[in-house]
Amino acid sequence: MMQQQLQAMLALQDEINTLVNDNWREQEFAWYRAIWVESAELLDHYGWKWWKKQQPDMDQVKLELVDIWHFGLSLELQQGRPEKVAADMTAELAAMQAAPGDFREHLEVFTLNTLASRQFDLVGFAQLLADTGMSFDELYRRYVGKNVLNRFRQDHGYQDGSYIKNWAGREDNEHLAELSESLDASSSDFSDLLYSALASRYAEANTAAV
Template sequence: MIKQQLQVMLTLQDDINTVVNENWRAQNFAWYRAIWVESAELLDHYGWKWWKKQQPEMDQVKLELVDIWHFGLSLELQQGSPQQVSETMLLELESARRAPGDFRENLESFTLNTLAGKQFDLIGFAQLLADVEMTFAELYQRYVGKNVLNRFRQDNGYKDGSYIKNWAGREDNEHLAEITSLLDSAATDYSDQVYAALQERYRDLALA
């Protein structure tokens, strides 16, 4: 199951990067820089201020982890096709099953490794998932939803400003959350189902 889900996510990431820029691999974008900036935002949502009471905003924490995963997949895909990359990643993930630890310290280690190597610290990322008790299945569900929404936005005028983000008084990501809660993420055509449901709602609510 993990192998199939990983290949799906790598393919989706390759597709969305190609939509944004046909020659994205040759551009050598600084994906690592996006990761450490997202890591700082992630720490803010988790909480780090000792002078005030803070509770982790777990939904936001998980959303930030999904954003980091987007950039991490892009870095991995610089090395080859989704099929090629998935084999190496799968081996690393299988060796990276760990017990939950200190999230803040592990996040700092992950960020340090990212900056030092300008690569994706997959094992460090797996540790962060363990720290917040986020399964790979949940990562897959959240990632596919966000990726499909990004693709849907691009296909419906996001770049030229014609896309409508609020549908019947609610933002598109709220509709996405509702849609994904109703679908079976184990289905082989899960991403296609999410896209079709978004398309139907957009037509009925935003363009009505």
Template sequence: MMKQQLQVMLTLQDEINTLVNDNWRAQNFAWYRAIWVESAELLDHYGWKWWKKQQPDMEQVKLELVDIWHFGLSLELQQGAPERVAVSMLQALESGRRAPGDFRENLETFTLNTLASKQFDLVGFAQLLADTTMSFAELYRRYVGKNVLNRFRQDNGYQEGTYLKHWSGREDNEHLAEIANQLDSAAADYSDQVYRALQTRYRGAVRA
């Protein structure tokens, strides 16, 4: 199941990158830099300021981890097709059981490794998942939902400025969350189901 879900995510990432730029692999975008910036935003949501009271916003922390995963998948896809990349990624992700640790320190180690190598520190990312008790199944569900929403926005005029981010009185992220909770993320066509459900809701709202 994990290998299948990994291949699905890699394929979806390849498709959304291609939608934005047909020749994205040859552009050598600085994905590692995006990971670094997202990591800083993630730390702000978790909290690090000793001079004020802070509580980790774990929902935002997980959302930022999913954003980092988008860029990490893109870095991995620079090495080849989804089917090939999935094999090496799976080995790294399964290389030992990880116990939760000091999230801030592990995040800094992950970021340092990413900056030093300009590659995705898969082992370090797996540790961050363990630190936040985020299962691979949850990562998959959250990633597919966000990826499908990004594609849906592009398909419905996001770049042209004609897409409505708020419809039927709510933001599209809220519609997505509701749809995701109603569907079986283990289904082979889960991403297609999410897209069709978004499309049905959006078209109904626009026509109303």
């Protein structure tokens, strides 16, 4: 199941990267830098200031981990075909045993490894999932949801600024979360079903607004 989910996510990441830039593999985008910046944002949501009371915002922490996963998958895709990459990633994840620990310290190690190698520290990322209690199935559902939303935004004018995130009185990610929970994430066409449901609701909202 994990390998199938990985292969599906890698294929989706390739699609969204290609939608943004047809020749994304040749562009040598600094995916590692994006991971580094997202890691800093992630730490802010988790909390690190000793001079004030802070409570981790775990939903935002998980959202940031999903964003990092997007960039990590892009780095992994630079290594070869999705099928082979998925098999390699599955083997690496299956070989490790991660127990929850100090999230902030593990995040720093993960970020340092990313900057030093300019590659995705898959083992370090798996440790962060363990620290936050985020299962691989949850990562899959959240990733597919965010990927669908990114693709939907691109298809509806996100790059030229014509897309409006708020419709029918709510943000698009709220609509997405609701629709995602109503669908079977184990379905092989989960992403297509989710995109269709989001498009239908968006069309209904725009029709009602006229």
